[in-house]
Amino acid sequence: MTVEAFAPAKINLTLHVTGRRADGYHLLDSLVVFADAGDRLICAPAEGLSLMVTGPRAGGVPTDGRNLVLQAAALFDGPGVAITLEKNLPAAAGIGGGSSDAAATLRALAALLRRPLPAAEAVLALGADVPVCLCPRPVRMRGVGEVISAAPEMPRMGLVLVNPGVEVPTPVVFGALAEKTNPPMPDLPGWNTAADLAGWLKVQRNDLESPARLHAPVIGDVLEALAATPGCLLARMSGSGATCFGIYGTQAAAQNAAQRLHGRWWVQACAPYSEAG
Numbered sequence: 001m002t003v004e005a006f007a008p009a010k011i012n013l014t015l016h017v018t019g020r021r022a023d024g025y026h027l028l029d030s031l032v033v034f035a036d037a038g039d040r041l042i043c044a045p046a047e048g049l050s051l052m053v054t055g056p057r058a059g060g061v062p063t064d065g066r067n068l069v070l071q072a073a074a075l076f077d078g079p080g081v082a083i084t085l086e087k088n089l090p091a092a093a094g095i096g097g098g099s100s101d102a103a104a105t106l107r108a109l110a111a112l113l114r115r116p117l118p119a120a121e122a123v124l125a126l127g128a129d130v131p132v133c134l135c136p137r138p139v140r141m142r143g144v145g146e147v148i149s150a151a152p153e154m155p156r157m158g159l160v161l162v163n164p165g166v167e168v169p170t171p172v173v174f175g176a177l178a179e180k181t182n183p184p185m186p187d188l189p190g191w192n193t194a195a196d197l198a199g200w201l202k203v204q205r206n207d208l209e210s211p212a213r214l215h216a217p218v219i220g221d222v223l224e225a226l227a228a229t230p231g232c233l234l235a236r237m238s239g240s241g242a243t244c245f246g247i248y249g250t251q252a253a254a255q256n257a258a259q260r261l262h263g264r265w266w267v268q269a270c271a272p273y274s275e276a277g
C-alpha cells in the first residue's frame with residue numbers, strides 16, 4: 001500500500017505577537033488559513049526509513065536528518081518507509097513548508113502504519129507551526145502555536161502568493177522585533193465576502209512585517225507590486241516572511257494578477273484549502 005498526503009501552504013492572514021515566554025518563544029495570535037498549493041508526500045512500505053526530495057523547489061532542501069519529514073517519521077520509532085517529498089513551495093518562506101511537510105508525514109504514517117498520531121508535545125517539539133498544520137483548515141492559533149480553535153469559514157476568494165527568493169530565517173525576524181507585547185486580535189466576526197474579510201484584516205496586523213523588511217527590503221517591493229494588481233483587496237506578508245499574499249474577490253482576478261506578476265519572483269495563484277474531518 002502507498003499513502004499520499006498533501007502538505008498545503010500555510011498563510012498567516014494576521015500575526016499578532018502578544019508576548020514572550022521565559023524560554024524566549026513568542027506568544028502569538030494568528031488567523032491561519034491554508035492554500036490549495038503545496039508539497040506532496042508519497043509513503044511506501046520499505047526495509048528501512050529513507051527520503052528522496054524531488055520537484056521544482058527541491059534545491060537546497062536537506063535530505064538528511066535535518067529534514068522535518070525524517071524528524072516527524074522518527075516519532076514512529078524506526079518505521080520501514082520510503083518517503084518521496086515533492087517540493088513545490090519555497091523553503092524558509094513564512095508559509096510553513098517544512099512544518100506542513102512534517103504534519104503531512106505524521107498523517108500519512110499514522111494511516112500507513114495504522115498507528116495513532118504522536119503525542120501533542122512531541123508534535124509541538126518538531127516546530128511551533130506543526131500542530132496547526134495537522135488539520136489544515138481556517139483556525140485561530142494562539143500560545144506559541146499549540147492553542148488552536150476553529151475560525152469562521154472563509155468567504156469565496158482568490159489568493160496570490162509571491163516569494164522574492166530571499167530566505168528569511170524565523171529566529172532572525174523574531175529577534176529583530178522591537179516590541180514583543182502587542183494587542184491580540186478582537187473576536188473573529190465571520191465574513192460573507194472577500195471584501196468583508198479584507199476590510200477586517202486591514203485593521204489587524206502582521207507584527208513581523210517590519211522586522212522582516214529590515215532583513216529583506218525586497219518585501220516592500222513585493223507588497224507594492226501585489227497591491228498594484230487589479231482587484232487586490234489586501235496585500236500582506238505571511239509568517240516571518242518573505243512570502244506575501246494578495247486577496248482577490250474571485251479566482252479569475254487572482255489568476256490575472258499572478259500572470260502580471262510572473263517573471264522575477266515565485267508566484268502562485270491559489271484558493272483557500274480546508275481538509276474535512
Ligand SMILES: C[C@@](CO)(OP(=O)(O)O)[C@H](O)COP(=O)(O)OP(=O)(O)OC[C@H]1O[C@@H](n2ccc(N)nc2=O)[C@H](O)[C@@H]1O
Binds near residue numbers: 025096097144170240
Ligand atoms: C512565525 C511562524 C508563524 O506561523 O511561521 P513561519 O514564518 O515559520 O512560517 C511560526 O510561529 C514559526 O513556526 P516554526 O517555524 O515551526 O518555529 P520553530 O521551528 O519552532 O522555531 C524557530 C524559531 O522561531 C522562533 N519562534 C518560533 C515560534 C514562536 N512562537 N516564537 C518564536 O520565538 C524561535 O526563535 C525559534 O527558535
Ligand SMILES: Nc1ncnc2c1ncn2[C@@H]1O[C@H](COP(=O)(O)OP(=O)(O)O)[C@@H](O)[C@H]1O
Binds near residue numbers: 069092095098102239
Ligand atoms: N521538508 C522541508 N522543507 C523545507 N525546508 C525544510 C524541510 N525540513 C527542514 N527544512 C529546513 O527548515 C528551514 C525552514 O523552512 P520552512 O519550514 O519552509 O520555513 P518557515 O519556517 O519560514 O515556514 C529551511 O531553511 C530548511 O533548511
